Amino acid sequence: MIDFEALFKVSYGLYIVSSGDNMKGNGFISNTVFQVTAEPPRFATCCNKNNFTNGLIEKYGLFSVSVLSQKTGPEVFGRFGYKSGKDLDKFEGMNIKYGETGVPIVMDNAVAILECKVLQKFDVGTHNLYVGELINAQILSETDEPMTYSYYRQVRKGYAAPNAPTYIDKSKLVKKTTPVKSKIYKCSACGFIYDENREGIKFSDLPENWKCPVCGSEKEYFIEV
Amino acid sequence: MIDFEALFKVSYGLYIVSSGDNMKGNGFISNTVFQVTAEPPRFATCCNKNNFTNGLIEKYGLFSVSVLSQKTGPEVFGRFGYKSGKDLDKFEGMNIKYGETGVPIVMDNAVAILECKVLQKFDVGTHNLYVGELINAQILSETDEPMTYSYYRQVRKGYAAPNAPTYIDKSKLVKKTTPVKSKIYKCSACGFIYDENREGIKFSDLPENWKCPVCGSEKEYFIEV
Numbered sequence: 001m002i003d004f005e006a007l008f009k010v011s012y013g014l015y016i017v018s019s020g021d022n023m024k025g026n027g028f029i030s031n032t033v034f035q036v037t038a039e040p041p042r043f044a045t046c047c048n049k050n051n052f053t054n055g056l057i058e059k060y061g062l063f064s065v066s067v068l069s070q071k072t073g074p075e076v077f078g079r080f081g082y083k084s085g086k087d088l089d090k091f092e093g094m095n096i097k098y099g100e101t102g103v104p105i106v107m108d109n110a111v112a113i114l115e116c117k118v119l120q121k122f123d124v125g126t127h128n129l130y131v132g133e134l135i136n137a138q139i140l141s142e143t144d145e146p147m148t149y150s151y152y153r154q155v156r157k158g159y160a161a162p163n164a165p166t167y168i169d170k171s172k173l174v175k176k177t178t179p180v181k182s183k184i185y186k187c188s189a190c191g192f193i194y195d196e197n198r199e200g201i202k203f204s205d206l207p208e209n210w211k212c213p214v215c216g217s218e219k220e221y222f223i224e225v
Numbered sequence: 226m227i228d229f230e231a232l233f234k235v236s237y238g239l240y241i242v243s244s245g246d247n248m249k250g251n252g253f254i255s256n257t258v259f260q261v262t263a264e265p266p267r268f269a270t271c272c273n274k275n276n277f278t279n280g281l282i283e284k285y286g287l288f289s290v291s292v293l294s295q296k297t298g299p300e301v302f303g304r305f306g307y308k309s310g311k312d313l314d315k316f317e318g319m320n321i322k323y324g325e326t327g328v329p330i331v332m333d334n335a336v337a338i339l340e341c342k343v344l345q346k347f348d349v350g351t352h353n354l355y356v357g358e359l360i361n362a363q364i365l366s367e368t369d370e371p372m373t374y375s376y377y378r379q380v381r382k383g384y385a386a387p388n389a390p391t392y393i394d395k396s397k398l399v400k401k402t403t404p405v406k407s408k409i410y411k412c413s414a415c416g417f418i419y420d421e422n423r424e425g426i427k428f429s430d431l432p433e434n435w436k437c438p439v440c441g442s443e444k445e446y447f448i449e450v
Contacts, residue, residue: 038351
């Protein structure tokens with residue numbers, strides 16, 4: 001038997017994983033970046049086959065990792081987690097550096113960056129798992145804490161995007177609160193659910209400048225469901 | 226250029242990954258357990274080829290994961306992280322349950338447990354990466370926080386064991402403190418280094434009942450290096 005709540009006990013960080021070159025580049029929010037060997041240092045990342053960045057990693061054989069700070073704002077998660085590079089240039093207006101291999105690296109909000117050359121690609125179903133040799137690693141901030149997935153969920157009330165390995169259909173989660181008469185609103189940009197019962201504040205009572213905690217969309221983007 | 230300090234900005238949890246059956250079982254401390262796909266839910270773990278448990282995962286095609294609580298004591302890290310199942314029965318005296326597949330699961334100190342059936346094995350160098358189908362997932366404690374690698378390092382002053390994917394030879398780390406006249410002691414059980422300069426307390430001034438923060442060995446196990 002699978003209690004999907006148990007899956008939230010596994011710890012992750014939050015990252016922007018990017019690929020491409022100085023002409024064409026893209027990145028996405030990832031929670032699966034991890035070291036797989038120490039000698040030599042190799043890192044793996046998991047990418048949905050439908051992600052625009054997946055095609056770039058395959059083409060360029062490179063990926064960079066920006067370890068996001070705990071201070072990272074919701075607009076970054078909106079842009080890199082809930083929108084596709086097929087539809088917009090996610091790097092527009094961002095501080096992008098090019099690494100030793102030429103791969104683009106998002107410097108905004110990063111406490112550290114890693115740069116990897118792909119050695120192996122494994123098909124694990126809906127996602128590819130890329131293992132890369134670590135070429136370059138730098139700390140950008142000694143003081144800022146890295147954002148963890150647990151912090152993002154518990155403090156920021158964020159959810160994994162549908163393309164993430166950790167996405168959980170909310171119908172699979174056991175309801176632990178007694179339902180009371182309340183309304184549910186959905187962000188039409190990112191799908192974030194505002195449940196009055198869970199939040200304890202009526203949606204209509206939220207201030208007019210309130211924004212979607214996941215993608216930063218205005219209140220008017222919400223529809224009652 | 227690789228600044229090895231940057232690698233500490235990547236977030237991990239801490240787990241006991243086990244395999245075997247009710248006659249023969251073993252487990253090891255792992256920081257690399259992560260979900261790789263959501264539909265269906267699949268998890269991966271990384272295991273050093275020299276680990277005794279690696280042979281068991283290969284033989285039984287199963288692994289369990291015990292998500293360790295933040296309260297987990299140093300003796301658990303000593304037993305499961307710095308000792309080998311070749312030399313002792315790590316499960317002796319522990320609360321072991323057998324899952325739906327028959328795989329042993331360490332229940333002590335666990336806030337949640339996962340049970341997986343291996344689907345794929347990838348050779349990534351010194352380690353194997355196993356991808357498994359999630360068969361069973363349970364929460365054991367709603368209130369205890371999971372232990373993170375960051376907490377283990379910063380609060381518990383623990384280090385990755387030499388077989389871990391995240392092991393870093395200390396000579397690779399940039400020294401950021403000015404050296405003063407001080408002594409260095411090494412735990413002969415687990416290799417933990419007590420550096421008087423870093424700790425700010427002379428080793429001889431530590432109380433007699435002080436224990437190695439990593440493996441729980443007595444003070445007498447330490448030798449000056």
